[in-house]
Amino acid sequence: MNPRPSILVARAIFPEVIASLREHFEVDTNDDDVALTPEQLAQRLQGKVGVLTTGSERVDAALLAACPGLRVAANIAVGFNNFDVPAMTAAGVLGTNTPDVLTETTADFGFALIMATARRLTESEHFLRAGKWNKWALDMFAGADVHGSTLGILGMGRIGQAIARRGAHGFGMKVIYHNRSRLDAAIEADLRASYVSKDQLLQQADHLILVLPYSAESHHAIGAAEIARMKPTATLVNIARGGIVDDAALAAALRERRIAAAGLDVFEGEPKVHPDLLTVPNVVLTPHIASATLATRRAMAQLAADNVIAYLTQGQALTPLNPEVIRA
Ligand code: 8YV
Secondary structure (H helix, E strand, C coil): CCCCCEEEEECCCCCCHHHHHHHHCCCCCCCCCCCCHHHHHHCCCCCCCCEEEEECCCCCHHHHHHHCCEEEEEEECCCCCCCCCHHHHHCCCCCCCCCCCCCCHHHHHHHHHHHHHCCCCCCHHHHHCCCCCCCCCCEEEEEEECCCCCEEEEECHHHHHHHHHHHHHCCCEEEEEEEECCCHHHHHHCCCCCEEEEEHHHHHHCCECCCCCCCCCCCCCHHHHHHCCCCCCEEEECCCCCCCECCHHHHHHHHHHCCEEEEEECCCCCCCCCCCHHHHHEEECCCCCCCCCHHHHHHHHHHHHHHHHHHHHHHHHHEEEECCCHHC
């Protein structure tokens, strides 16, 4: 009998997901959840045909060259900027991601961050915890209304649309969006969202949320020049990827109150955070947790596992990034 194929689960995940993989494969795990260096990852992948990764592990030309036996890399994330997909395709390695299962959870969090940012939730909590609350005042931590305001959405994929729905239907917001391609009129009508130019989006939004994928094109899509186009009362929320916002420029703008506030779940070079962002009061900071509910994280890990199982046992995949590898 042929030995069972070996795979690596690069980060600690749910035991029941590991169990489903063990029905088919020899599974090497990282139970201590140590972040692997590229060299350690390549070393752990020797003799293995599959890997489950998170956004912290890169699958690039160097890794592919060091691991010629690799056939599939399944990212436990919808974003896949840690994958060099053309290099994977050239090497005949299938990549998969986890769309859909995290859409509503991530949209909930986007809204949580909009609310927390507009209503100065963490800033006021820090004030209270520091024992500074000794009298109530009419203008104490007065923020900006969310209901009835204009919500700007940059990037209008599945998560952007789920946020639009919450804004328009739940909070009575006027929803405007900008995206590489405009949505069908029927979808726009259903969402109650209007397409505008990026410049109009920047100028008109009371609350601007970023939900676009990271790429060379979207690097620093929001920098000093874009922030200068925004209303001084506006808030900016990033739940997409670090690098889409120029964090140094944002910290300077927040310090000078060129916009009112920001809410950030993702950072350039995370888990490091730009030191200036840690010292400005008008920013809500969270450690990349937009998809973090137990049910959703479990569904993401299971979808990644199911992709590896489907590909290695049946030559199919549920959510492939480069399906041409399957057809080849
Ligand atoms: C992941 C994310 O949890 O799906 C994404 O793209 O950013 C998060 O949901 C994170 O990338 C870990 O892989």
